[in-house]
Amino acid sequence: MLYQFLHHDLLSVPEHPYAVRVVRTIEEPKSPGDLQCHAILDIDAFSLVAFEPDEKELRERLEDLRWLKNKVFFGSITDKALAAFKEEPNGTM
DSSP states (O other), X not given: OOEEEEEEEEEEOTTSSEEEEXXXXXXXXXXXXOXXXXXXXXXXXXXXXXXXXXXXXXXXXXXXXXXXXXXXXXXXXXXXXXXXXXXXXXXXX
């Protein structure tokens, strides 16, 4: 498998104990006549510091990380791409 584009970012979140790793990849068409490319967006949001795994703290951290992941995801796609996801019959959005 060949790639036309690969970009990797590792971002810290100012004033928060979190970081985000974002990998963007565009896969080449599978055959010479195929004009369709596939985009891969991988987002990893994680804590930089250890914490006590009590239920309240864990829920707060998970809510923060989910918000952060969504912020990166929706900031990385266009309105046209978002509309295409919503049109998918078996989509999860």
